[in-house]
Amino acid sequence: MGAVGEWDLRRLRVLRAVDECGTVTAAAERLHLSPSAVSQQISALARQVGAPMLEPYGRRVRLTPAARLVLRHAAVVFGQLERAEAELAGYLHGEAGEVRVGAFATAITGLLVPAVARLREAAPRLTVRLVEAEADEAVRLLGAGDVDLALSLAVGPVGRGPGFVETALLSDPLDVALPPGHPLAGAPGLRLADLAAEPWIYGAAGPWREITREACAQAGFAPERAHTAADWAAILAMVAAGLGVALVPRLASAGRGGGAVVRALPADLPTRRVVAAVRAGTEGTPPLRRVLAELAAVARTVQSD
Incomplete structure (x- = not known):
């Protein structure tokens, strides 16, 4: 088994994506990789750990007990890294910085544009970059790290797993x-x-x-x-x-x-319930907190109309 210092975080992220998506193909789509690249990363991690990471489960795959042990510890590392980034953003930027937001069209016009207008007055050094995407696609962009916050629709109970923190807006x-x-x-x-x-x-x-x-x-x-x-x-x-x-x-x-x-x-x-989602561990980032607060304020105004 390789030394801990030699572990590749990219391989651990690939393993986490396969676990969450259930198939190598779905994980590849989330990570914008080819299925063969995902399989290579998993195989390399298995060689490093000295135990298989995946086993067949019907038409899907699932993690082996060894892989779950690895991923349980990796989750702590991921969370700590996200918190470190959040604290660093707060230290370096305060109310400045950049937040990338993926949102569906009506959320952009009804919630996001008014929130950005308020922020331009109150926090002019905070940049919000908008990406229009369907509700499901916005969440996929969030999972892939292409946006920092996603406005989506909740179908069923709010919550999409341990990788995200969701806030009901409207x-x-x-x-x-x-x-x-x-x-x-x-x-x-x-x-x-x-x-x-x-x-x-x-x-x-x-x-x-x-x-x-x-x-x-x-x-x-x-x-x-x-x-x-x-x-x-x-x-x-x-x-x-x-x-x-x-x-x-x-x-x-x-x-x-x-x-x-x-x-x-x-x-x-x-x-319909409109929710804001961020990756777990980033919810404490000051720029994200500020954008979420403005979105919630606009949502309260819309709700009361």
Whole structure:
């Protein structure tokens, strides 16, 4: 077995990614490596440790007991390194520095842009760099180290494993968009279940599809998807043209209804939850804390409107 000082942190990170992703291919995608490169790193670590790191488990792989022992100690090292970086950032920068944020489009317009505007006034030396990405992709960018903070959507319980720390920011109400002239466009006491037989418009994959299906399931029906779209302007235009109905988050529909009739659903109260995620160990970094605080302040303002 090699000396501790000879251990390669890159190999340990690769082992952690395989454990979290369940397959070599998925780990390679997260780390932006080829599957063969991931396999080589794992093999090199196994030779160094003197024990196999992976074993077959159905169509996936899992860590051997020796690998879990190594990874348990490596987790302490990773956490300590992240804390060291956080403390160093606080020492060197205080309220200055740079924070890279990955976020989906409506979170950028509804939360991130107002937060950045506040920061430009209060902390002009703090730079926030924005990367637009779908909710799931923002989390993948965070895991790969390409961004420092991700704004995403929570489907199910908040929390994506020990590698991330998540903060709930906003419960964004879901309204229903109806074509003009629809028989229920002006109906009092509109319920989501009243639209069970309507053709629906929503995305083909990702959190928003699941959020739409879950909201309809809570109302007692499964929506029949007639058209597939992900862009909110396109969805609202399709609704306005009479092609179907759609659930739209209030952050996306505010001032953008166009010809569609957007109705609240106070009796059902469907919502989507917007969360901010950071890598575990970085949550104490002063620039990240400051950005999170401003995001939370904007979210409180939006929630109270």
